[in-house]
Amino acid sequence: MTLPPAPLLTPSRQIAIREDWLARRQEEILLPGLPIIDPHHHLWDHPGERYLFDDLLRDVGTGHDIRATVFVQCGAMYRADGPEALRPLGETEFVNGAAAMSASGQYGPARLCAGIIGMVDLTLGDRVAPLLEAHLALAGPRFKGVRNRTAWHPSPEVRSNLVTPPPGPLAHPGFAEGARVLARLGLTLDVWAYHTQLPGVLALARAVPELTVVIDHAGGPLGVGPFAGRRAEVFPEWRRSMLALAALPNTVVKLGGLAMQVGGFEFHRAELPPDSATLATAWRPYVETCIEAFGPARCMFESNFPVDKGMCSYAVLWNAFKRLAAGAGEAETAALFSGTAARVYRLDPIGPDQA
Template sequence: MPQPKDSTGTYTGIVYRKDADLKAWLAKRPREAALEPDLPIIDPHHHFWDTPARGTYFLQDLLADIGTEHKIVATVFLECQAMYRKDGPPELAPVGEIEFVNGIAAMSASGNYGPCRVAEGIIGWADLALGSRVKETLEAEIAAGGGRFRGIRYGVAWDADPVVGGHASRRVPQHAVMDKTWREGFKQLAPLGLSFESWQYHPQLPDAIDLAHSFPDTTIILNHVGGVLGVGPYRGKRSEEHAKWLANIKELAKCPNVNVKLGGVGMTSFGFDFHERDTPPGSEDLAAAWRMYIEPCIEAFGPDRCMFESNFPPDKQSGGYTELWNAFKRIASGASTSEKTALFSGTAARVYRLTKP
């Protein structure tokens, strides 16, 4: 498949199918019947956007993916640089994303679009590199969120290799979270009751460990099982890199303020080949591939600090929404009823202060 270009015409380095081709590809496999269809699910990680490189993904697109197979009762939106304000102070530009998503959440709350409470929780972005001055942005986002704003994500995914770099949506310094001014900005979160989404690649996990130790009163949510890389210089080294990843996951799990999202494994940066196949995979194939990252996280953190996530639409490159949740249910098939409740809804409800199913 050809590589997509961003709005400047530059190749992003990410190989993925665009809207029409993706729909045609997914249509090659009929949707599976949902396993355990009555199990309530809170999807704690998805996006909305409209960009030249990514295409369009709005409320109706998410609802079409959700369908009626699984019992998705609520969702959490994660920042993706969508609808920033065009005018005004640049530090307040990301407030526009909160306004945009809060509007979608209000549409969903009307009940006119089905029972799922879409974007019941909202995670935005604010420039922590501003230091303590970022408090103004955070307060503006709280106001714009209409009671739904829960925290921020500040992606620090970095790697020296240009192939890996093409998978990152922002350009940041190598050890951004270690910067003194950045940490002054980070200090503003806990007093405002806000959490932090930690998104980095797996070689950067030692920085995340240091951050968690340094701010034990701040709730941290590790995105995408720690951001495993399987492309560029990491391709063909899955066993070797898995051992390094696992050692850091076990160390991070010692920090009680850290929770982990089980998902994101469908992104092309993980190095699996599902997006290159002529026919999309079924849930058995997905479960077999993803188990090696998900099960160790559950063992290290425990179900009460783990939550399954769709990460749609990025993970859509590896298969359909129904198949993704079926894969998770296959992986968790040996869990008890209370453990499944935590993994599929309870942890997310606690961390993001959402309505319990």
């Protein structure tokens, strides 16, 4: 059989989505009645990259019991004019509209974008207060926190943002002060950082112990550029940093994002998409390390769609997560798939009567 064309990278260096290729792998949904909150996805319409409400709706409707989702900052629909600090309000407006559509019930029972993680530049320090209040005024209780562009490495081969961020926002003198304002308002901070940056995340979490710091994408173990072919060397370094972060009670971690191009897994280059058992085997060392270190009550599985969609479908991805959690008890499973996300992002809990 002829191999599929080599996958292209999008302008933001994500693996291009090939729906026809993904359709080659169909699986029966495991545990279809398990309630899930997907705490990390995006919506955007960037050049060469389009993933909007209808696209998300199709993915969450592929068989798993998705009850709610959380949108996370990605530079979508910023205002074209006005003061620079206010332009990210356009993203919150855009996503709040999608959330309102879903809340109408017209598009099914799942509440898409029930939580919104937006963008406010925390390096502005205590000047972020009116900006955060503006986001809250637009989205009300749907606005749960912020994420800044922080994932950075000096190698040009290590990139996962449409716009390359400056090298050191986490260490900026104003960042911790801005983070303290977040905490005062009861908001969370999502941080997307590569494993090489985790000591900086640790310093921030220590400096602002009253803030809930959400570590995105399992702490970003790298597998490209200078880290290509060095997984055995990267793992212990990543693990040491994750154990240090887990020792702080104000940190939680998202289990996912391992199908990104920067992670170095190359299942997207195969003739057929990976099955869930293959993904679970590959990701088990990272997922089990996180669950053992943080505990299920501080871990949550995430889709990171559409970024991870370049390597696997939504249905297969959640099957892989269910395989990874197969040894957990009922309470631990509920935490991993919905409870932690509901608590951290202050969403409606999923109780036994709703399951």
